Amino acid sequence: MSAMKSLWTSGCLRSFAQASILLGTIAVVTLMPPRQGAILIVSLSGQNEGQIARWAIDHQARLLGPGPWKHSLIVVGERAALLGASVDEGALLLPGAAGCGKEGWA
Amino acid sequence: MSAETDRALAPLRLRGGRIVVFFIWVNVLAIVPTGLIHNHGDTWLVLALGLANAALPTWLIWRRQNDGQSRYVLCLALILFPMLYVYLFRGDPWQMEMHMYFFVCFSLMVLLCDPRPIILAAAVTILHHVLFYFFAPSWVLPYTGGISRMLFHGFLVSCEVAILIAVIRQITEQTVETRKAQDDTEAAREQAEEARMAAEQALEAARVAELRAETENRSRLLAEAELKSASDRRRLVTADDIEASIGALISDLGTVAAHFNHQALDITSVSGLLADEAQALRVASEDAMRSITSMAANSEQLADSIRVVGRNAHQAQDVAAATASAIAKLGPGIAVLSQEVDAAQSILQMVSNIANQSNLLALNASIEAARSGDAGRGFAVVAGEMKQMAVATSRAASEISQKLRGIVAAADAFRLQLDMSTGRVDEITDSSSAITAAVEEQQGATEAIARGADAVFAKVSQTDSRSHRLNEAAGRNRAIADTTIKLADQLDERSRALKARMEGLLLQLRAA
Numbered sequence: 038m039s040a041m042k043s044l045w046t047s048g049c050l051r052s053f054a055q056a057s058i059l060l061g062t063i064a065v066v067t068l069m070p071p072r073q074g075a076i077l078i079v080s081l082s083g084q085n086e087g088q089i090a091r092w093a094i095d096h097q098a099r100l101l102g103p104g105p106w107k108h109s110l111i112v113v114g115e116r117a118a119l120l121g122a123s124v125d126e127g128a129l130l131l132p133g134a135a136g137c138g139k140e141g142w143a
Numbered sequence: 144m145s146a147e148t149d150r151a152l153a154p155l156r157l158r159g160g161r162i163v164v165f166f167i168w169v170n171v172l173a174i175v176p177t178g179l180i181h182n183h184g185d186t187w188l189v190l191a192l193g194l195a196n197a198a199l200p201t202w203l204i205w206r207r208q209n210d211g212q213s214r215y216v217l218c219l220a221l222i223l224f225p226m227l228y229v230y231l232f233r234g235d236p237w238q239m240e241m242h243m244y245f246f247v248c249f250s251l252m253v254l255l256c257d258p259r260p261i262i263l264a265a266a267v268t269i270l271h272h273v274l275f276y277f278f279a280p281s282w283v284l285p286y287t288g289g290i291s292r293m294l295f296h297g298f299l300v301s302c303e304v305a306i307l308i309a310v311i312r313q314i315t316e317q318t319v320e321t322r323k324a325q326d327d328t329e330a331a332r333e334q335a336e337e338a339r340m341a342a343e344q345a346l347e348a349a350r351v352a353e354l355r356a357e358t359e360n361r362s363r364l365l366a367e368a369e370l371k372s373a374s375d376r377r378r379l380v381t382a383d384d385i386e387a388s389i390g391a392l393i394s395d396l397g398t399v400a401a402h403f404n405h406q407a408l409d410i411t412s413v414s415g416l417l418a419d420e421a422q423a424l425r426v427a428s429e430d431a432m433r434s435i436t437s438m439a440a441n442s443e444q445l446a447d448s449i450r451v452v453g454r455n456a457h458q459a460q461d462v463a464a465a466t467a468s469a470i471a472k473l474g475p476g477i478a479v480l481s482q483e484v485d486a487a488q489s490i491l492q493m494v495s496n497i498a499n500q501s502n503l504l505a506l507n508a509s510i511e512a513a514r515s516g517d518a519g520r521g522f523a524v525v526a527g528e529m530k531q532m533a534v535a536t537s538r539a540a541s542e543i544s545q546k547l548r549g550i551v552a553a554a555d556a557f558r559l560q561l562d563m564s565t566g567r568v569d570e571i572t573d574s575s576s577a578i579t580a581a582v583e584e585q586q587g588a589t590e591a592i593a594r595g596a597d598a599v600f601a602k603v604s605q606t607d608s609r610s611h612r613l614n615e616a617a618g619r620n621r622a623i624a625d626t627t628i629k630l631a632d633q634l635d636e637r638s639r640a641l642k643a644r645m646e647g648l649l650l651q652l653r654a655a
Contacts, residue, residue, distance in 0.1 A: 052215040055196075056219055058192075058223070059267065063226060063271055065188070066189075066226055071234070072183075072185065132233075
C-alpha cells in the first residue's frame with residue numbers, strides 16, 4: 038500500500054493511468070464496429086466466407102465484399118443484430134470503414 | 144531543467160494547466176451536441192470516454208499539482224479529444240478536416256511550457272498511426288499514397304513539434320530572465336525599503352537625541368553655574384589640602400629616593416665584595432682541584448708501587464718457604480751421611496785389624512822362612528812382600544780414617560750452619576709475612592686516600608660551581624642596585640618636578 042502511495046506521489050502511476058485511458062480509448066474508437074453500416078466479420082472458429090455469409094444474411098445483413106484476411110467478410114448491417122450471432126458463431130466484429138477515412142475496406 | 148527555471152515557470156504552467164483543463168471540459172461538453180448533429184450511434188459511449196479522460200487532469204489541477212508527471216497527464220488527455228471527434232465524424236466528409244484538430248491541441252500544449260509532454264503526445268499520435276498502417280492500412284489511410292503519405296504526415300507533425308519546442312524555449316528563457324529581473328527588483332526594493340525604514344528610524348532617533356541633548360544642555364548649564372560657585376569655594380580648600388597632603392608626600396618621596404640611593408650604593412659595594420670573594424673562592428677551588436688531581440695521580444702511582452712491593456714480598460716469602468723446605472730435607476741427609484761415615488770407620492777398623500794381623504803373619508812367616516834356610520828363601524821374600532803390603536794397608540786405612548774424620552767434622556759444621564740457616568729463613572718468612580700485611584694495609588690506606596680525593600674533588604667542584612653562581616648572583620645584584628640607583632635618581636627628580644608643578648598649580652588654583 039505504501040509502495041503504491043509512493044508510486045502515486047512520484048507521478049508515475051498518474052501518467053500510467055492516463056496512458057491506459059488513452060490506449061483504451063484508441064482501442065475502442067478504432068475497433069468498435071459502427072451501429073449501422075459496413076462491418077468486418079472475422080471468424081475465429083475457422084468458418085469460411087460462405088458460412089459467415091449464411092448467418093450474416095440470416096441476421097438482415099447485406100454482403101459487401103471479401104475481407105482483407107482469410108475467414109473474413111465485409112457486410113452492411115446493424116451491429117446489434119449481428120452481435121449476438123457473432124458470439125454464437127465465434128466471430129469478431131470490426132469496423133468495415135476506415136477509422137480515419139471514408140472508404141474503409143469496401 | 145534547473146530548479147530555478149522550474150520555479151520561474153511554475154505560475155505560467157499552473158495557469159496553462161487551468162486553461163488546458165478548461166479546454167478539455169469544453170470538448171467534453173461539445174461531444175453530445177456533435178454526436179446528435181451527426182446522429183452518431185455511440186455518442187454516449189464517447190461522452191463516457193471523454194469524462195473518464197477528463198477526470199484525472201481535473202483532479203490534478205484542482206489539487207494544484209503542477210509537476211512533470213502532471214503535465215504528461217494533461218497532454219495525454221488533451222491529445223485524446225481529436226481522436227474522439229474524428230471518431231464522431233466517422234463517415235462524414237469533414238472527418239479529414241478534424242485531423243487538423245491535433246495541431247490545435249499540440250499548440251495548446253505550449254501553455255504548459257514543457258517540451259517533453261508534447262514530444263510524448265506526438266509520439267503517441269505518430270506511433271498509433273504507424274502501427275495501424277502495418278496492421279490495417281486502410282483504416283489509417285484509405286486513399287492512395289501508402290507509406291510515403293504516412294511519412295509525410297509524420298514529418299509535418301515533427302515540424303510542428305519542433306516549432307513548438309523552439310517557442311517553449313524562447314518563452315522559458317524570457318520567463319526566467321523576467322523572473323530573475325523581478326527577483327532582483329524585489330530584492331532591491333526590499334533593500335531600499337529596509338534602508339528607508341532604517342533611515343526613518345535613524346532620523347527619529349536623531350530627533351529624540353537632539354531633544355534630549357537640548358534638555359541635557361540646559362540642565363548642564365544650570366549645573367555648571369551651581370558647580371562653579373561651589374567649586375570656587377572648594378578650590379581654595381582643596382588647594383590647601385593638596386598642598387598639605389601632596390607636599391608631605393613629595394617630601395616623603397624625596398626621603399625615600401635618597402634612602403633608596405644609599406641602600407643601592409651599599410648593595411653595590413657588598414655585591415663587589417661578594418664578587419671578589421667569589422672570584423677568590425673560584426681560584427682557590429681551581430687550585431684545590433688541580434692539587435687533588437695531582438694527589439690522586441700520586442696516590443695511584445703509590446698504589447702501583449705498593450702492589451709491586453706486595454708481589455715481591457709474596458715471592459720472597461715463597462722463596463724462603465722453598466728454602467726452608469730444602470734445608471729441612473738436608474738435615475736427614477747429613478744424619479745419614481754421619482751414619483755412613485761411622486759404618487765406614489768400623490769397616491776401616493776391621494781393615495786396620497786385618498793389616499795388623501797380616502803384618503804379624505808375615506813376621507811369623509819370615510821367622511819360619513829363616514828357620515827353613517835356603518828352602519825358605521823364596522818364602523821369606525813372599526813374607527817380606529806381604530809385610531810391606533800389610534804396612535801399606537795399615538797406612539792407607541789410617542789415612543782414610545783421617546779423611547773420614549774430616550768428613551764428619553765438615554758434616555757437623557754443615558749441620559750447624561743448616562740449623563742457623565733454618566732460623567734465618569724462618570725470620571725471613573716472618574719478615575715477608577709482616578711486609579705482606581703492611582702492604583695490604585698500605586693498599587687499603589691508598590684506596591681510602593683515592594676515595595677521599597674523589598670526594599674532596601666532588602665537593603671542590605660543587606664549591607667551584609657555587610662560586611660561579613655566587614659570582615652571577617653578585618652581578619645581578621649589582622645590576623639591580625644600578626637600576627635602583629637610576630630609579631631613585633628618577634624618583635628624586637620627579638618628586639622635585641612634582642613639587643615645582645604642584646606649587647605652580649596651587650598658585651593658579653588660588654588665583655582662579
